[in-house]
Amino acid sequence: MCASMKSRAQVRVPEFFTLLLVIMTSLGSFSVAYAVDEEDVRTELRVSFEAVAEAERSGGDISELVGELNMIAVELESASEEEYSELLRRVLEVAGKANAVDSVGEPAEMNQVYVSTAILLSTGLLVLLVWALFPVLYWKLWLRSKGDWIIS
Amino acid sequence: MTIDKQISYVIMLVILSLGVLTAVPPILPERVVEPFTELVVLGPNMKLGDYPEEVEVGEPFTLFLYLGNHESRVMYYRTLVKFGSELSFASETEPMDAPVIASYDHVILNDDSVTRQLSLSADTAGSNRRLVFELYKYDESVDDFVYSGEWVQFWMNVTSPA
Numbered sequence: 001m002c003a004s005m006k007s008r009a010q011v012r013v014p015e016f017f018t019l020l021l022v023i024m025t026s027l028g029s030f031s032v033a034y035a036v037d038e039e040d041v042r043t044e045l046r047v048s049f050e051a052v053a054e055a056e057r058s059g060g061d062i063s064e065l066v067g068e069l070n071m072i073a074v075e076l077e078s079a080s081e082e083e084y085s086e087l088l089r090r091v092l093e094v095a096g097k098a099n100a101v102d103s104v105g106e107p108a109e110m111n112q113v114y115v116s117t118a119i120l121l122s123t124g125l126l127v128l129l130v131w132a133l134f135p136v137l138y139w140k141l142w143l144r145s146k147g148d149w150i151i152s
Numbered sequence: 153m154t155i156d157k158q159i160s161y162v163i164m165l166v167i168l169s170l171g172v173l174t175a176v177p178p179i180l181p182e183r184v185v186e187p188f189t190e191l192v193v194l195g196p197n198m199k200l201g202d203y204p205e206e207v208e209v210g211e212p213f214t215l216f217l218y219l220g221n222h223e224s225r226v227m228y229y230r231t232l233v234k235f236g237s238e239l240s241f242a243s244e245t246e247p248m249d250a251p252v253i254a255s256y257d258h259v260i261l262n263d264d265s266v267t268r269q270l271s272l273s274a275d276t277a278g279s280n281r282r283l284v285f286e287l288y289k290y291d292e293s294v295d296d297f298v299y300s301g302e303w304v305q306f307w308m309n310v311t312s313p314a
Contacts, residue, residue, distance in 0.1 A: 049228045049259060050292050056226050066226055066261045073257040074268075116175040123171025127164045134160035 036084040041076055044091045045069065051098035059112070060101035065094050189227070190220030190265070191287045191302045198267075206309045212273045217285070219258055220265040228290035230297045231256045235274055236282040244301035248284050274310040281308050 048069060056062045072090055079087055194216035195202035204213045221227045236242070236250035253275070258266050274281065284305045288297035 045257075046228070046290065046295065049226075049290060052259075053226050053292065062226060063261055066259050066264075069259040070266070073259055077256070112178050116179045119171055119175035123167060123175070126167045126171070130160050130164050130167065134163065135154075135156040138156040138159060 036088050041087050048091050048095040051095045055098045055102040058102050187223040192218040193304045203306050208313050212271045215270045218267045221260040229258045230288040232286045234284045238280040242284050247299045277310045277312045279309045
C-alpha cells in the first residue's frame, strides 16, 4: 500500500513538471506567434494602401492618410524590432480611418451628381421661362420706352 | 421671325451653354492624357549632374531621389538601388540582375512629389560600375510591386581603400 502511494507520488512529480513545461512552452509560442515583425507591417501597409486607394476612388479626402502612410513606410526602413508593434498600430489606424473616409466619400460623390443635376434642371427651367415670358416682357418694355412715340 | 423671338433664342442659348458647362465637368471622370511618374536622381547639391564618379569601397556618398506622381491616383512606389558591373544589363522590360543595396518605399498623392536624401556606398571595387535606380509600383491585383520599366543609371569607378 505504502509502496503503491510512493510510486504514485513519484509519477506525479515528473507529470507536474511536464505539464508546467508544456504550459510554459505554450505561453512562449503564444508570444512568439503574436510578435510583430517587419513583414507583418509591410503586409498591413499594403492592405492600408488599398483601403486608402479605395477611399480616393470614392471621392474622399485622403491627403492626411497618405502623408501618414508615407511616414510609416520611411520609418519602417530604419525601425528596430521594438518599434514594429507601434508602426503596425499606426498602419491599422490609417486603415480604419480610410474605411471611414470611404463611407463619407460615397455620399460626397453623390452630392456632386445631385448638384450637377440641379444645375441642369435649373438651366432647363430658365430656358423655358425665357421662351414663354421673354416676348411678352420684350414688348412690354418696348411699349414702355417707345409707346409715346408719334409717327409723323 | 420677329425680333423678340430672335433675342429670346440668343438668351436661351447663352443660358443653356452656361448651365451645361457648369454642371457637366464635375460629373465626368477626370481626363488624364498620359499617366506617368517622374523618377529623378539628383546630385549631392540637389541638381541634375554633379554626380560622384569615383568613390572608395565603403565610402558614403550622397544623392537625392525625386519621385513625382502624375498617375491620376494615389501610388505606392518602391525604388530599388542596385550596383551592377560593367556587364550588367538594365532595360525597360526586365529589371537589372544585380544585388540590391537599398530599397525606398513611398506613398504619394496624385500630382504630388517626394524628395529625399540618400546615403549610399559601394561594397566592392570595380571600374565602370553601374548604379541603377529602378522604380516599382504596387499592383493591387497581384498584391505585389511590379517593375514599371522606369530606371536611371550612373557609371562609377569604385576603388579599393588606400
